[in-house]
Amino acid sequence: MKWKKLGQIFDFNKSSFKDKFISHSQSPQALVFKNFVRIYFSTRKKSENRKFLSYIQYVDFDKSFSKIINQSNHEVLALGNLGSFDEHGIFPMNPIKVKNKIYAYTSGWTRRVSVDVDSGIGLVVSKNGGETFRRIGAGPVLTSSLYEPFLVIDGFVKRFDDIFHMWYIYGTDWKIYHENKNPERTYVIGHAISHNGIDWKKENRQIIESKYKGECQALPTVIKKEDRYHMYFCHRNSYDFRNNPKKSYKLGYAYSDDLLNWIRDDSLSGIDVSENSWDSDMMCYPNLFVCFNEFYLLYNGNDFGKNGFGLAKLIED
């Protein structure tokens, strides 16, 4: 694979979102319409106790990705009720067209005491072309289970041969690496299937091998090109990943011919950090999509997408 970077196509600080939100446009996820491409992302407000709350917003690009032709100026999706899995933020949200509706798989966050958060994956539905979404219920469609004890999040859903596939991540460890510091999480990629997009069956195994103990794998995204399935995801160290570019998020790559067995080979990803740029320290939260028969990759750069997101186009297999 070889990707050509088209640059940072969205800059939060040059957008009107900064009037309502404080920062971030994380985990851009595309939904392709006839005349435009809608890109959902998570942006942040501060709550009364000075913690963050992530909210979903969107921008609509023309199909050359040179111009923003519309954006959300309203609440796309309310946060969950008191005590619910998505009470303290939704980040990210993965949209998919299902018949004449749009489903979106939300990653809901809720705050804990001994660790920062727990999470779950919810389903919301839009009947107005993706402008607003409503929950199908107050609880999650995918959550912790016997062998996936916490941090079930980052659902990405695709239909292949009439089966819904979800790739997501689950936590394996909360660990304190340095005295007097908060516990840090470790998570890896899992897979579930469904016939209706609502009831899911987990495969109950880690599907992408870790390169080392304590590697974090996040936000899998999958696309089919000819007979092969390609997965991008991001990976980082479990600690010291916020300010140390050597341990921070980078993109990983794996491929499969049967959706069961995945071969990881990051060296084939065909994309890497730039030098002295918006994506020179970090690349994270990838999202693959097709538009006009071209393959595109959305992602965030430095600081976990604090300032915006960028786009790359596939130029070689």
Added chain:
Amino acid sequence: MFKWIKLGKIFDPTVVENIEWMHEYAQAPATLVFDDFVRVYFSCRSKRDKQGQFISYSAFIDLDRKNLFNILRISDEPVLTLGKRGCFDEFGTYPISIVKKDNDILAYYAGWTRCQSVPFNTAIGLGISRNGGKTFEKIGNGPVLSYSIDEPFIISGPKIRKFNNRYFLFYVCGKKWILINNKPEMSLKIRLAFSYDGINWEKHNKNLIIETNGINESQASPDVFYANGKYHMFFCSWNPLTFRKTKSRKIGYAYSKNLLNWTRDDSKAGINISEDGFDNEMVAYPHVFELDGKIYMMYLGNEVGKFGFGLAALQGELK
């Protein structure tokens, strides 16, 4: 109306000495009958820490089968360990329910985690005992029954039963956290899940028991017992809007032919508070069991079992 004759208090955890983790409370009794004794599992609480927080542990006492007021032994350690950091059962295991499976004994328990916006959340875990029920090992770090679309939080109060080679797990789920005087109070409903192996569960996804005390009525302790051609459920219920003041939780009753459709008739329950004693404010969290041809009920007294549980015997039959 059924007629329950109260026989007295069986166990008071506040008089037990030198067990740090069993400071007070003996909640949600669940029996397992052995040849010479009746083992009663229950959950107790440690002393509160500086922040006023406590941890619930599950334990057992063994009662002399010939005289249930004779306590033969108290478990010398909790029957379940707490979960790892970040797990659903890091801060407590309460309540617990027991069933035999071949040579093993299975324990279903609600694991507790602490939250910021509400005090806690729970999900149901599974432990397996290979030492006759003295301790239970978990087979994974996560729950066997967790949150889902219509059951957003507080999956708790498991009561495991086996009928016709199939496992039935009666439990409660939270439907709403309601702020009363700025304090979150929960509205719980009785639910049901099915399993053939005790590990993989299919939820029924319906409330089993209609409310008689407003739509926010909380229901708990769905204790099901089969007798005379039907299933009898004793449970308890309360109004989350007023119960802190009234201290009232009541034992309710429902029956069913098929385990799915239940007819509620609290007027038949036949047990209420005493005039004085450890249960003069509250009689709650019932557990019905049969021993040597007699049917008994264990129940919690005042302050949800802070001072232990009592025993009553049924006069007549469950019909």
